[in-house]
Amino acid sequence: MRWPPPISLRRLLFLFFVLVDALCSIPGTFSSRLVTLDTIDIFTTHEWFPSKPIVYFRCNGDNKIYLPDVKEANSIYTFKGQESWQPLTELPEKKCKRCGFYEEDTFKRDDVFDEWELCSSDFKDGKYTHFKEGQFNATFLCPNCTASAGDSGTHESASEVETKKTSVVVIIVVSVLASVILIIALFVGYKYWQKKRRERDQARFLKLFEEVDDIEDELGLGNEL
Missing domain, CATH: 2.60.40 (Immunoglobulin-like)
Structure with a gap:
């Protein structure tokens, strides 16, 4: 099975900052008036x-x-x-x-x-x-514009709206961070799996040579050579 080339950590961080910048540029994300x-x-x-x-x-x-x-x-x-x-x-x-x-x-x-x-x-x-x-x-x-300061009820409603918008931004940022952490974890897990697979292949290769040596010893081919 052919695996895709590994993604470097630097590239993952670059993608993260690009995603954050894209979120910041969305109209209304940070209360654009x-x-x-x-x-x-x-x-x-x-x-x-x-x-x-x-x-x-x-x-x-x-x-x-x-x-x-x-x-x-x-x-x-x-x-x-x-x-x-x-x-x-x-x-x-x-x-x-x-x-x-x-x-x-x-x-x-x-x-x-x-x-x-x-x-x-x-x-x-x-x-x-x-x-x-x-x-x-x-x-x-x-x-996203605030109401008149003279209307206290409307002013409180605007404050609640601002709080909700801030919460949405926090949720988005946390979601992005969680996604990046998950990608990094998958990347580390993939590298660990690659390392273990190489060690397993090396061990299997050495074992194969050992079995060949044992067969040659049993047949007496090693002394003739």
């Missing part, structure tokens, strides 16, 4: 001539996020959060971002629907609605 757009309804456009508006969202320091589906005013657009341009941004835990909705213009400065401070604490039960009279009404989702 990703904001997605749920619904939007623009009440007006800023173009002088009738045309489809080019609406985009942007926070300071971020890139423009264009909303290709928003093509006319007074229509409610609903999104799944899985669109190619989602999420809109990621919020810090204790700081806000200056964000806004804009309408792109070719010949003059882009028009502003509204600009405001978007904060993680604005979200209640992972949902936040921003209304600007005469401009738009939009709803945002952020499941």
Whole structure:
């Protein structure tokens, strides 16, 4: 039977760190505060001539996020959060971002629907609605954002959610460590089995020679040679 080449311990450790890095990069694993757009309804456009508006969202320091589906005013657009341009941004835990909705213009400065401070604490039960009279009404989702500090019941619920997320991370890390330990144990066991098999083969080989010598002695062939 042909056995696969043995895996070195260095390679096992490398695979372990790659797996941990992959887990850390999973969205939501460490409470990423990703904001997605749920619904939007623009009440007006800023173009002088009738045309489809080019609406985009942007926070300071971020890139423009264009909303290709928003093509006319007074229509409610609903999104799944899985669109190619989602999420809109990621919020810090204790700081806000200056964000806004804009309408792109070719010949003059882009028009502003509204600009405001978007904060993680604005979200209640992972949902936040921003209304600007005469401009738009939009709803945002952020499941990992904390609720308003003024609502003690909601705040406690957010703390429980954070505790559960921490527990999930601990379980994942422990599971990875257990898997690595199991792989190392199997590797050590395989090397031990290889060693024992070599010793057994060597012993069998020596025994075979001893039996041949005994047969030669019995037949008197050893003296003739």
